[in-house]
Amino acid sequence: MEELLTILENLKPGVDFAAQTDLIEDHILDSMSVVMLVGELNDEFDIEITPVDVVPENFKTVDAIYAMIQRLSDD
């Protein structure tokens, strides 16, 4: 979780990610930042996030992103 928060804070400095309830609806993560985030997550966690995984439910909150990482790591 710590690594994830560091990646997010480097991507969008100044945002309190842990307190956000909808990163997509609130336009904190747009499609560009999602692509940049996916690149970072793939490298950091050695996973492969595909277009199928890029749905709002998986990027809505920090917890949702973390859950997706764990799910893909298990696969």
Add this chain to the structure above:
Amino acid sequence: MAYSSIVYLLPFLGAVLLLYNGMPKKYRWCVLLLASYVFYWLNSPSTLVFLLLATAAVYFAGIFLNKIQDGFELSKKALDKEGKKKLRGVVGWQKKAVCACTFLFVFGLLAFLKYYPFFSENINHFLGLFTEKHMLPQLKLIQPLGISYYTLQAAGYIIDVYRGKYRADKHIGKVALFLSFFPQIVEGPIARFDQTAGQLMEGNRTTYKNLTWGAQLILWGLFKKMVVADRANPFVAEVFGNYTENSGAVLLMGGILFTVQIYMEFSGCMDIVIGSAQLFGVDLPKNFARPFFADSVNDFWRRWHITLGAWLRDYVFYSVSLSKGFGKLSKKAKEKLSPFLGALIPSAAALFCVWFCNGIWHGAGWKYLAYGMYYYLIMLLGMLLEPLFAKTAACVHLNRDSGGFHVVRVLRTCVLVVGGMTLFRAESVGAFGEIMLRIFTDFAPGSIVDGTLLHLGIDGWDFIAIAGGCIVVLIVSMIQEKGYSLRETVAGQNIVLRWAVYFALIFAVVIFGAYGPGYDQVAFIYGQF
């Protein structure tokens, strides 16, 4: 049969509504499918066959994808980990081959019927520089009604099945109705199978709420289309038709009024379309969210033609930017160039594909390609210069979240959008260049107030009706932007106030709408794509 015509609104929609509700629930989807094919046949009888071919192609491709997947699920049980991996690879290729064949067919139809004249003209022009032999034949092709919309829906369905988002449906009627539903076949919105197909098959009876809410939305769409868009049309046609004879100020007015016209027309059409679907208890996805309140071009495209943007994002942008090739390239660029460029490269490449597709989707012509590239360059520059903007703002202690700066950003976005719309409406890229040159070198502001505007297709009363209509739409949009639902508020009022609002809208359309002698019925611009 335009969506704003009496023939569509009364006899057609009325008859479908009566038949639909008179039929037993389980057969109501048949009424919608029949009505959709009748609607299509009445509008474009000779091209119905292409819709049927596209429907058959995606239906059978979907079933085939199901079979491949089922075969894999069955076979993998008896395999070890290595065997499963090997089989997954083979199945992946089989599924890719099915998708490729389907795309070749459906996009091939679109490419041939919509783009062949453009390609053949340009290739012949190029070949003509060297030889007069082996020219491509010039064919007069009819563009099937709504092909740009139903092709995207069809492709989206197949990609979703391929990606495993849902299984292909065995019911051919469901797939056929999803692709042909009459309110959305001409101008969208571009729906996803899991958004609308289920609702279309439910066959729910028309409720009082659906009837009144659907009728309200249709009325609101007619107001935008007939009071504002159709009144502005003669002026826009005159200004852009004779751009060499108009001053820069008049041309700028033409660009602004075209922006107003296309917004009122397209969003008005979407209101009629979504309202029509609501009569049958079907909620179509929204296509507009007050785009002129956007504070950046990216934000504008999240609010304008939402379903096209979302389609291109989900099926083009993510497919390209998250592909393995760009993943590797990005990694190398991060190591050898800089982390910023490494992260930027996949987005920039994918964005190019998105705007190339967006441009040519709108039409076969260089100006549409230029239109796509116009937005691509704006967005790319925005991405590249963002670190510089952030540093500059910090240096001069500019609060980028302040209300004042937000207003500046909104106005800047509007200027950029009017520029894009001017290119979109201009005869050609050359004409757009000439218009821009005139705006910057021969502005002549006096031509705005010396009466010139009143001799360009419309008179003072038209301008007053357009301005009045824009103010009403602006007020409604401001209320909606604040998060209030005006429809809920009106619905919560007593019957007198409620009907006073409805009658005001009806009278506004009847009194101020552009129809009758002197006005030709204006075809919806987006219906031509």
